[in-house]
Amino acid sequence: MIQLEKMSQQDFNDYLEFMIPEYAGSISANFNLPFEKAKKESAELMEKLFPEGLNTANQYVYNVYDSSEYKKVGVLWYKIKQEMSQAFLYHIYINEESRGKGYGSALLEELERKAKEHKVTSLALNVFGNNEKAYELYKKFGYEASSIAMKKSL
Numbered sequence: 001m002i003q004l005e006k007m008s009q010q011d012f013n014d015y016l017e018f019m020i021p022e023y024a025g026s027i028s029a030n031f032n033l034p035f036e037k038a039k040k041e042s043a044e045l046m047e048k049l050f051p052e053g054l055n056t057a058n059q060y061v062y063n064v065y066d067s068s069e070y071k072k073v074g075v076l077w078y079k080i081k082q083e084m085s086q087a088f089l090y091h092i093y094i095n096e097e098s099r100g101k102g103y104g105s106a107l108l109e110e111l112e113r114k115a116k117e118h119k120v121t122s123l124a125l126n127v128f129g130n131n132e133k134a135y136e137l138y139k140k141f142g143y144e145a146s147s148i149a150m151k152k153s154l
Contacts, residue, residue, distance in 0.1 A: 001106045004062040004076060011063060012054040015075060016046055019091065030128045032153070049079075049090075058082070060114070064107060066098075073098040076107055080118045087115035089125035092134075104134075108141050 007015060024039035033041075050056045058081070064074040074094040078087050089111060094103050115123055125143065127135050129150075 001067060002073070002103060002110060003065045003067040003070075004110065005065065007054065007061050007063055009054055012061060015061065016050075020046060022093075026128045026131075029130060031151070064094075064103065066103070073103050074107065076111065078111060078114075080115075080120060082118075082120070085119075085121040087111065087118065087120050087123050089123060104137055105141075108137070 020042045021039055023045075024035060024042040027033055027038040027042060028035045031038075050059060054061065059077070059079050061077045062075065063072055064076055065071060066073050072095070075091060077091040078089045080087055092104060092107055092111075094107075112123065123143070124146070125138065127138060
């Protein structure tokens with residue numbers, strides 16, 4: 001159903017251009033942080049996570065294609081943390097028009113396969129509290145909460 005292809009440098013640049021404000025929006029919405037401050041923090045985080053850009057060791061960023069139509073449907077980004085025997089899922093993104101068609105589930109199955117290739121024994125991720133669909137999908141795949149951050153607006 002899906003096919004992964006490592007991103008080209010141009011794809012990676014385009015992805016960061018999309019990801020920085022996207023992540024900033026989630027930070028802003030979930031932590032009551034002004035968007036511009038969240039955007040600055042998001043950009044700093046990307047620089048920290050990708051010190052060597054696309055060539056940063058143990059960071060894997062893929063374009064996701066529908067294998068029958070060879071149409072791009074999303075992105076997968078994870079990191080292998082060998083010292084913890086863990087794959088950490090940073091981002092699954094399915095294009096708006098491709099959602100609800102099973103790509104997210106297929107991508108999680110592919111991530112598990114890739115993690116096993118790296119001989120890690122666990123998968124981990126963070127999910128924002130307002131992303132209920134993703135939370136439910138992760139639960140369906142056997143993910144369990146290991147910590148919960150909570151807030152109350154006054």
